[in-house]
Amino acid sequence: MVMLHRAFVFLFLVFGFLPVTQPADFYFQGQAQIIDGDINSARQQAIEAALLTANLENGITINSSRESTNSQFHQSHTILNNRLDGEQVELISERIQKDIIVVNVKISSHQSHFQTAGKVSIFLPQLNLTNPAHLRYGQLSGFQQSLTEELSDSLAQKSKLSFPELRADQNLNLSQSFFEDNTQKLPNWIGDMSNSQYVLIGNILNAEVVPAPKSFWDFVEHYPSRQFQINLNLFHAISGEKIWQKTYFINEVWEFERNKILSASSTELWHSKYGQAIKRLLNSIALEIDTQLKERPLMGTFIVKHEKQLLINLGRRNNIQVGDKLKLVLRKDLHTRFQSIKTIAQPSHTELTVTQITEQTAVVEWSKATEIENIQVGDVVIKP
Incomplete structure (x- = not known):
């Protein structure tokens, strides 16, 4: 059963898109369970689920306020306006399968591609x-x-x-x-x-x-x-x-x-x-x-150190790319008065560059090759 409902939603998307001549269309889907026959509430939850997907995948921050009367949206379709470059999101369809409502939204973006988040x-x-x-x-x-x-x-x-x-x-x-x-x-x-x-x-x-x-x-x-x-x-x-x-x-x-x-x-x-x-x-x-x-940086560790070669446990599957810049965090072991060892992290301003990648690992280089001895297996790298 396919149903198109009338809706008008004002949402402001805070996102830095790259300017291009023609906007590209991207599609997201959301779904929600219909509880006690309340389709309107389920539709709203499904739309928010779709926007959450866009948020998580593309870094979009959404502040929303909807105009409605008795839980009925006013206009024929959902439109969202970007405060910076006028990106537009439209509710294009919805369907109900038993007690589940599924909505599809379209984002017309002025960036050529969506940002790739670290996984x-x-x-x-x-x-x-x-x-x-x-x-x-x-x-x-x-x-x-x-x-x-x-x-x-x-x-x-x-x-x-x-x-x-x-x-x-x-x-x-x-x-x-x-x-x-x-x-x-x-x-x-x-x-x-x-x-x-x-x-x-x-x-x-x-x-x-x-x-x-x-x-x-x-x-x-x-x-x-x-x-x-x-x-x-x-x-x-x-x-x-x-x-x-x-x-x-x-x-x-x-x-x-x-x-x-x-x-x-x-x-x-x-x-x-x-x-x-x-x-x-x-x-x-x-x-x-x-x-x-969402708010946590992608972190990995050094798993191999051989002469001047450094290997980390982040790779293509983590959306690491050749040329990426990574921050170094050094580990330091402290001996406590209870005859145990406590490990602490020491932030540094050192920047490493990814030079080779496989599915699960990456080779990184440090411009200060003479100081590579300071790095040990188990030290941490962070993708900002």
């Missing part, structure tokens, strides 16, 4: 399961691995600032206290093993089936519901610090008979209402992680 690698091991007994209903063996793969797919498809390093078969065997203590830092061995910029560790807290309520007049048996609750923790792989955590919860109908045996990787499960609700949640999580990464 970080997120190490994604198998999600932990707090209570395996919750999976007995439906006999969902392997649910943690399948769910990890679904989360990886959401990051790969929806995230503009990251890509997953999937290790769905790798269980870190972390203790329950690790998940319960909010002050926990990432164990060093995980950061060293991942060779990624971030590590995403999740804990499935609940996958329990809740029987449908019954009353005296109920002659038809209703399907039960199934809960899904997950806690996610995003760690910086270099510093080990936890930069974000959040717990999510949904409750959806479980439309299978009690004796039904399901494969955790089956299309039947992931096309069910329960599976689709989880997929929508994972897609929104991918976008939320992007908002956490």
Whole structure:
């Protein structure tokens, strides 16, 4: 079902576009769930999701105010005006599929191409399961691995600032206290093993089936519901610090008979209402992680130092290009009075230039080759 609605939106986009003779058109898509039949609110959320994608991908800052009466937009299409160069965004179509509304917007830009943001690698091991007994209903063996793969797919498809390093078969065997203590830092061995910029560790807290309520007049048996609750923790792989955590919860109908045996990787499960609700949640999580990464610079480390050659763990997949300028941050180990070592970072004004790239690594050069001895494996580089 395709529906074109009348809308007029004033938004000011703060963005420095490169002047060209003819504007180029770029397209973004957003979607949202329709709750309680409120299509107008869902449409607004879908538009904001599309603009968030443009924001994350292109550095657009949006301040918006909409003219509406009784939740109805006034004009025939959505137009957004750029305060600097008059870039224009238009809502060109929308469609409703069951309880999901999908909108498409077009940005007419006076720049020849969109800026390429640095992308970080997120190490994604198998999600932990707090209570395996919750999976007995439906006999969902392997649910943690399948769910990890679904989360990886959401990051790969929806995230503009990251890509997953999937290790769905790798269980870190972390203790329950690790998940319960909010002050926990990432164990060093995980950061060293991942060779990624971030590590995403999740804990499935609940996958329990809740029987449908019954009353005296109920002659038809209703399907039960199934809960899904997950806690996610995003760690910086270099510093080990936890930069974000959040717990999510949904409750959806479980439309299978009690004796039904399901494969955790089956299309039947992931096309069910329960599976689709989880997929929508994972897609929104991918976008939320992007908002956490947006203000953080792309960071990597030196992994090889051989004579005058310096190799870092950033490459083409991180949107690193030949000629990029990187800042150097030196590590310094301090011995404490407790006979332990504390590592601190020492900022520097040194600038390195990327001279060669592969998919996962890059060779960098320092103009002051005589002082290269000051750099050691593990030192940090930052892409401003």
